[in-house]
Amino acid sequence: MSSWRERVESRIVSAVQRRLGVELVKDLGEVDDQDVQAIARLYRILDRKPVYAAALNHIVSAVEQHYTGPSLKPLTGCLISSLLHETGMAFQARGFTEEAKECDRLAAALAPGGPDHVILSLLSAISSQQELHLLTPLTVDAVLRALLHETSRSGRRIRRAGILISVAYAAHTTGNIERLGAAVEALSHVATTPGAAALATYYHSRHLIATGDMEAALTAETQFKQQAEAVTARDKDYKQVEFIRSSFRTTSSAMARASAAVRAEDYVGAAHWYERSGEELPAGPMRAAMCVLAESARVLGDLLSSVDAVRAALSRLRAGDAFAARSTLDLELVLTGMLMRTVDLYEAADQKPGRAPDAEAMLVAEVADLLGEVRGGAAVGHPKQRDAYRSDALADLTLLKLLSRTPRPVAPSEVAGRLPDHHVVWVVFSGARIGEHVLTVVTLRPSAPYPLVRRTSVSMADGKALAQCSDEESEEAPEEALRHVRSLVFADLDPAASAPRILLVPDNATWSMPWSELAPPHSSDVTLTRSAGATLRSRRATRVGPKRVIGIFDEQGLRGSRKEARALEELAEQGHIHFTRVHSLPELDNALANGSYDVLTISVHGTADDGVEYRMLLPDKPSSPAALLHLALPPTVVLGCCWSAKSPDTPDTTAAALSCLAAGASQVIGGLWAIDDEMAGELLTRTYDGHLRHGLPLAQAFRAAHLALPRDDRPAAAGLAFMGHP
Template sequence: MSSWRQRVESRIVSAVQQRLGVELVKDLGKVDDQDVQAIARLYRILDRKPVYAAALNHIVSAVEQHYAGPSLKPLTGCLVSSLLHETGRAFQARGFAEEARECDRLAAAVAPGGPDQVILHLLSAISSQQELYLLTPLTVDAVLRALLHETSRSGRRIRRAGILVGVAYAAHTTANIERLGDAVEALSHVATTSGAAALATYYRSRHLIATGDMEAGLAAETQFRHQAAAITARDKDYKQVDLIRSTFRNTSSAMARADAAVRAEDYVQAAQWYERSAEELPAGPMRAAMCVLAEAARVTGDLLPSVDAVRAALSRLRAGDAFAARSTLDVEMVLTGILMRTVDLYEAADQTPGQTPQAEATLVAEVADLLGDVRGGAVVGHPKQRDAYRSDALADLTLLKLLSRTPQPVAPSAIAERLPDHHVVWVVFSGARVGEHVLTIVTLRPSGPYPLVRRISVSMADGRALAQCSDEESEDAPEEALLHVRSLVFADLDPAVSAPRILLVPDTATWSMPWSELAPPQASDVALTRSAGATLRSRPATRVDRPRVIGIFDEQGLQGSRQEAQALEELAEQGHIRFTRVHSLPELDNALANASYDLLTISVHGTADDGVEYRMLLPDKPSSPAALLHLALPPTVVLGCCWSAKSTDTPDTTAAALSCLAAGASQVIGGLWAIDDELAGELLTRTYDGHLRHGMPLAQAFRTAHLALPRDDRPAAAGLAFIGHP
């Protein structure tokens, strides 16, 4: 451990024990780790710009729900207090003075001390006692986020530059790029010594390099060297500057050698040294990050020349639990690079006379599906954790942990065996810059010997059609745009199959498209899934005689909801179903606790948010999906709510529909965008008639109902989608 870090810790200990009497954090890894991570997730809401009052209210309600107990440990109390204070400041900036005062009152009750006391306690959590790289990234992030805020309102006896240097050091050593940028910006405003200014320059160089601006980063590094040479021992920050300067002379560490190899574009050496760095670290997020960087070097250096080389790369990623680094690095980007390299191998084999690209095509499908799992499919099909959803904060954290699982690739042969009558179509839209975008379509036919792969360079006409068929704008898409996209995506369906069943695996960019309209009209059913692996892990819904249906409806505000409820009442009166209507979340909770049901329908307004901020406006009060996830959900859930199945805005959140699948449902109908309630009511009424009266599988009944709508209504009705196991 460096001597300057030890001296910093010594000063912290002295201040804490002698002046403020704050209990030091001795072992951060055992201090309310789950609670601290949940707090970090709430901080992410404040980071969104703009942040709306509804989101701020969610933070306060989540804190009151999850942290209302009187026995909070000191570190947790400090973090909650800082979070509430910052939330209050955001309320104040938007003119909500009463809400701001309530936040300040709650903050004072949780941690009575002022910002100086909170700062010193938080500093002890990132002192040299703590092996930060062993901790979850969210735990470190919560401490750094609170320190940045508390420093901005600290008193005179706290030297802000010194604190921010500590924050930058912790952010840099734990690969927290976002927080490193925040610390650099704050430090540049309060650097009153030459040493502090030099440190700001150094950490700015690290941030630039981490965000991909290598040229500017190296220029800032050179500037730091010049600044450091002029700093004398009389400067308060001399020892910190000298320590960093010494690292440039010491290039023996694996990390330093990997960094040097990347600069020299020697990606063979870079990959080897990143792997050496991983070997020097214990299992944890930083080790996972090194594994990802090693494979990123191989992708960049074109070092995956064969199917065997790609499979070896995937094996290394799994062995290193690389997907645990998703909150630190863009794992999806690395996997996309591997996918593009695999398509290169497929195209080369396909163009070689006498060679059949079966191995290459199989690998392309496996990597495409693995990408889907990384985007969100990994949350589906795992045993439900007890009490995992008992609060909004814990529900969000549980889903995040599921997203960070390391999935196993699924072989196309296994997909074909489990879904023998389905066409599985993967859609991946990628590209670095405008003019370089490609659309990769992988199609697994029911009886084909291997998947078919097409990579299309997206032309201006292609791009225009894709844009017209995205999100809510697709309701006004011209017919030629729909036909154009249909020809791009579904060209490889088996023409010998008259009524194909289609399982679609779109990526994030193509998820919210009107797939009910884009699919060929002869398709008997169309289901969306984040990955075929997720579908295979989930339980299929089974047909039962006289299903038990339970529903909650907004019959006062939504005519379509009233129509849906009436249709279910009629089906019950005719003896086709047993129907229970509830009017509040507690009623729903009680009903599901005392009887088993086959279908749950929720027909209410939904908000445009995603993740834990999403709100279903139930008749008794607004509620997040977390309020439903702790229930014993039936196999089928129908969310007649706007945006309940949208593409999420960030890679570490899930839509309400996907959350229901993660909590044990098999199939969900949800809204991709803001849907017309009357049209949704009509579509769902027809779906219930086919499914509950005539016994059609839900996916087929949903498809039949859509095609039976008047032609002019169908584009808007495509905002509802079937998701999950068909």
């Protein structure tokens, strides 16, 4: 960082330290980085609105489970104290007075000096001596999140504007758009001096650039320059303002030149200077972000004009560890733009007489699957780490790290070689321009030499049919809408295939659709996956002899659960399976740890939108998906629970079904929405009969069970989906 930063922070820190006697954080390297990241994930739960009581209880239980020991590092203690205080405020707002008092008591015990002490410790953690760009984004995010909260309740001894300027600087230089916006908002209310007001305007312009509003950003920059002229040397923030003014007078830095090139719509120059900016940074999230921004400029400038150009872009993204930037940039948006350019190349080649667009088609499928990896496929198929899931907080953090892996794009030839009897269908719904949407479907079928690509501009009729076939509303979809969407998605299946096996890779917009109903009736099985690469990395579920099944059921509240349990008991009595019933999470944990099982079935209520991605209402207590990940999961997991297979709400979270696959399960059945209890029980009972009694592979037994239901009952059963390795 620059010298003015060192002088200003030294002045702020030393002046208050003398009065408060704060023990400052000298080196973030001494802090348990995994702990800090886990704390940051708990902060993310608080950031979701509205905040539900279940989410607040999850935060407190995680803290009590791991962070009440006597040997916490100063920074960890400060972060936990701030987290608990903010959680207490949320409890108080909901009327839970006793819970709020308990949070405040724990927070005071961890940081007895109050917010001023906490602020100084946290401020030193983002001081000039710390190389923030080397740290994980979640670590920096946790510190900034806590600083923003503590500053809002600090005493008069702390100059709020100075602290918020430091937060804005740290957020800007680490690409944390969310915290930058919060710091700018807070700073605008306390910037009472000309210098602070000018800096508030400057960081507001940086936030506008980060969110893509270039016209407003240029206006704010002009305003900053006017305000800066009125800042005199007596102003506390004069040196910061002058340093920034000097940066506008020169374009010597690579980042400044990249910004100027973007404003001038010189995307060739922007890509070059973003890459140069990345070269000036050490390996880490910010360097990865520069790599992504460079490729984004090439997409915006239509510079990916050949197959070789797109492949070179993919190579640069891999070499630049682009997935490390997933928490700071919208990787899916950049890759979707790259996919659209690649489809342009396919369509242009397909129109040339005598020219087969095989190379372009192969590339379209690769990029489509890479998009699937971004959406969650990257988390699946890696060896389970020792002790990685020993707590809810660490399990959640491990999943985030798995999501951030940079995968190797999978060639369609490899997919065809490993799944020779499958039709693989990638589905991407995207906006091409303002007011225009397209549905891109890529179909790899066993009989074709290369994938078939179909891009459809979505008409009013298309959009209406897609909406009618989405989520729980699809249970009321007319047959005409189902036929319409079926024709859009499955038009390129091999017409000669008598019983095609289908591997579907839908995007987030098309994930929660009634695929069991939409698939052609003659298909033998339908499997959902986040990416073909994830499926290839997953293990097969195989075992000779009667399978060992273990289950936990809510027979008091769910009639379908009772039916499912009775069906498994009958199969056990007839000698087809070995069946064990448990009634609580600890009992399930103990059984799995001390025995070998093939199938785990959980038939309980599931709940969404309670502030945590997903909660299973087990008989003993509610549980998050992370609780399942502590277990020695068998190859097959059946989650007869609402929302257990829904699409995740944010890019850095997973739902329960995907979490089970990431933790080592091979196959998962889960609910895409609020499924009908009795119909789910009937469907799973028929599935167990085909799989456990008659020996059908689970995917085929599940498909046959759905098709065997009465026609009027099938829409209500389509909320259950099969995921994983077919």
